[in-house]
Amino acid sequence: MAIRGSAPVAERELFAEYPFLPGAESLVSDLQLSLRELLTDPVYARAQELGRARIRAAVEDPTGATGVAELVHATAEERFLSFLYARLLLSAAPTRAPLRRWAVAEAKLGWGRFASAPLEELAQVAARLQFPIEPDGSAVTMALPDYLHLATPIREGQFRLAHQGVRRGRVHLARERAARLIQEGVRVRLTSPIELADEVRSLIEEREAPFLKEVADRIPAPTARTGPGVARLAPEKFPPCVRKMRRALNEGENLSHAGRFALAAFLHRCGADFETIVDAFRGAPDFDEGITRYQVEHITQHAHGYGYEPPECAKLRTHGLCLREGDPNAALALDRAPDLLCHEDRLRHPLQYYRIRGGAVVERPTDPEEPGAPRGASGRPTMPG
Numbered sequence: 001m002a003i004r005g006s007a008p009v010a011e012r013e014l015f016a017e018y019p020f021l022p023g024a025e026s027l028v029s030d031l032q033l034s035l036r037e038l039l040t041d042p043v044y045a046r047a048q049e050l051g052r053a054r055i056r057a058a059v060e061d062p063t064g065a066t067g068v069a070e071l072v073h074a075t076a077e078e079r080f081l082s083f084l085y086a087r088l089l090l091s092a093a094p095t096r097a098p099l100r101r102w103a104v105a106e107a108k109l110g111w112g113r114f115a116s117a118p119l120e121e122l123a124q125v126a127a128r129l130q131f132p133i134e135p136d137g138s139a140v141t142m143a144l145p146d147y148l149h150l151a152t153p154i155r156e157g158q159f160r161l162a163h164q165g166v167r168r169g170r171v172h173l174a175r176e177r178a179a180r181l182i183q184e185g186v187r188v189r190l191t192s193p194i195e196l197a198d199e200v201r202s203l204i205e206e207r208e209a210p211f212l213k214e215v216a217d218r219i220p221a222p223t224a225r226t227g228p229g230v231a232r233l234a235p236e237k238f239p240p241c242v243r244k245m246r247r248a249l250n251e252g253e254n255l256s257h258a259g260r261f262a263l264a265a266f267l268h269r270c271g272a273d274f275e276t277i278v279d280a281f282r283g284a285p286d287f288d289e290g291i292t293r294y295q296v297e298h299i300t301q302h303a304h305g306y307g308y309e310p311p312e313c314a315k316l317r318t319h320g321l322c323l324r325e326g327d328p329n330a331a332l333a334l335d336r337a338p339d340l341l342c343h344e345d346r347l348r349h350p351l352q353y354y355r356i357r358g359g360a361v362v363e364r365p366t367d368p369e370e371p372g373a374p375r376g377a378s379g380r381p382t383m384p385g
Helices: 009-017 024-031 035-040 042-060 069-073 076-091 097-116 119-128 144-151 175-191 198-218 240-250 257-269 274-279 289-300 313-318 330-334 350-356
Strands: 133-136 139-143 165-167 170-173
Touching: 009 024, 009 076, 009 119, 024 076, 035 042, 035 076, 035 198, 042 069, 042 076, 042 097, 042 198, 076 097, 076 198, 097 175, 097 198, 119 133, 119 139, 119 175, 133 170, 139 144, 139 175, 144 170, 144 175, 170 175, 240 257, 257 274, 257 289, 257 350, 274 289
Parallel strands: none
Antiparallel strands: 133 139, 139 170, 165 170
């Protein structure tokens, strides 16, 4: 498999800075480089090592704050080849968790560049990703369908369409919000592995098995904890929305800020101890133990240790987190027969579901002077993401 095409000189630096852009492979067209050569030829040893370094940096810090310093001194071709090499290795990994974590880190690195790049450059990147934006003074506009496509997975309150200015089919956005949307588009794009031929996959597994094992061992994984903080929980009695959130994290998928807050608050009110709640987030592709511990402590120690109230069903629905059993695909997603309890009019809260199923909930005192949990996106703490 050879990499073909040609890139104008003006695009070389753009592709080196944003190697996830369609057409970036044209950087190496003059080399007539095949994937086998990239994987085996000592000429590309530097690109290979930089590719491994990109993966290590993502595993160590998915926030993107820990970059690879050597990339600054690499050529445009080496920077792109290192990106391609990293993506090839992770596409051959036995699980998707390392790829998802790397996708988060690379997307956040991209956001760091989006935030400081000229608006024209940001518009060029967005157009190449097929989500074009247009300058509107110091802000930008984006077509409504593109906005919905990018904003739906984010599901943070400030990205709800009701909070945006929409005129004549276009959404008006501050530059920072547009950059965040493009970051999400990059993350989704990189989360999909490259389709590898059997020969290429076998070659990667043969040459990089020790490195792939190192990466797998360093990925935070859900912890099976025992003790009072776990024994009192009854996960089989959790509502479908909570089971789906836990499954997403256990499988290394991303979960929105609203979902992470809801899960932490719910587990706390069900009697889970601090360590058990932290462990629930270890499978997140952007898991950072220090940040997670800080946020969990903030959520659980509110109101003298009773914690924030988990969101009601109506709030979960507004954030796209409701998963009613009996709805299409719900039973499939949860690997169990449909349960119509969520459809009953009396059900208003996930803790109510848990009580009805027989789970024990830590009740909050009814003290009129007790400060209530802040309402709305601006007043509610968020989990790292």
